[in-house]
C-alpha cells in the first residue's frame with residue numbers, strides 16, 4: 001500500500017522576497033502570520049545568504065568539531081561553540097554567523113513586525129555535515145518525522161520559530177519530508193504519554209540537565225517528539241510530502257508545530273527564535289493551547 005500523500009500547498013507557501021530587509025507588500029504580513037501559525041512552511045526561493053570567497057573554505061565538515069557536527073553561535077553573548085580551526089578561523093566564522101543571525105533577525109522583523117517586540121533570539125547554527133546516512137540514535141535522528149522539542153531547553157509553551165538557509169555550493173537541495181497537521185499528530189501520540197514523575201522537573205533543573213523547569217507542556221512535547229521518531233510504522237505510513245529546498249533559498253516555520261524530517265543535504269544556516277504564545281495573532285493555534293484542549297487542563 002502506498003502511503004497517503006499530502007498536497008504540498010497544504011504545508012508549504014512561497015513568498016518572493018529577494019532581500020533580507022525587504023521590501024514586502026502590505027498584505028504579506030497577515031498572510032505570512034496565518035501560514036506560520038496554521039503550521040505551514042514559508043519558502044523564499046530567491047532569498048540567499050552570500051558567503052565571501054574566503055568564507056567558502058568553511059563549507060567542509062571539518063569546520064565543526066567531529067563530535068558536534070554543527071557550529072553553534074549565541075548572538076547575544078557573541079559566543080561560538082563547536083567550531084574547529086585556528087584563532088583566525090574562529091574569528092572569521094564568528095563574523096559569518098553574526099551576519100547570518102542579523103539577516104535572519106532583519107527578515108523576521110520586516111516580515112512579521114507584530115512579533116518584533118516579544119521575539120527572543122535563540123541560537124544560530126551552521127551545519128556543514130551531510131545529514132544523510134549519519135549514525136544517530138532514533139531520538140536524535142532528524143531524518144525521522146518529528147516536531148521540535150529540546151530536552152535541555154524547556155520552552156514552557158513558547159513557540160519555536162526557525163529560519164533556515166541552504167548554502168550548498170554544488171547545487172544540492174536540502175531534502176525535507178513534511179507530515180500531518182499538529183492536531184492529528186497530537187491525537188495519535190497524546191494517549192501514549194507516561195505521566196510526568198512528580199518532582200522530576202525540579203530534580204532535572206537542580207542537576208543542571210534543563211535550563212528551566214520542564215513544565216507538563218514540555219513533558220508532553222518531548223514525548224510526542226520521541227514517540228514519533230521511535231515509531232517505525234508511523235514514519236513509514238503517516239501522510240507526508242517531500243520537498244527539496246534548493247541552494248540559495250530560505251524557509252521559515254514554527255518547527256514545534258510542523259512535522260518535519262530532514263533526510264539529506266549539506267551546508268545549512270539556521271536561526272532559532274522563541275515567541276511567547278500571547279504574542280501570536282491567534283494563540284489558540286499554539287501547540288500549548290491545542291494540547292491543553294486535549295488534556296482538559298493547564299499545562300504551563
Ligand SMILES: O=C(O)CCC(=O)C(=O)O
Nearest residue numbers: 127142148174255262268
Ligand atoms: O537540518 C535540517 O535541515 C533540519 C533539522 C531539524 O529537524 C531541525 O533543525 O529542527
Ligand SMILES: [Fe+2]
Nearest residue numbers: 142147148255
Ligand atoms: Fe527538527
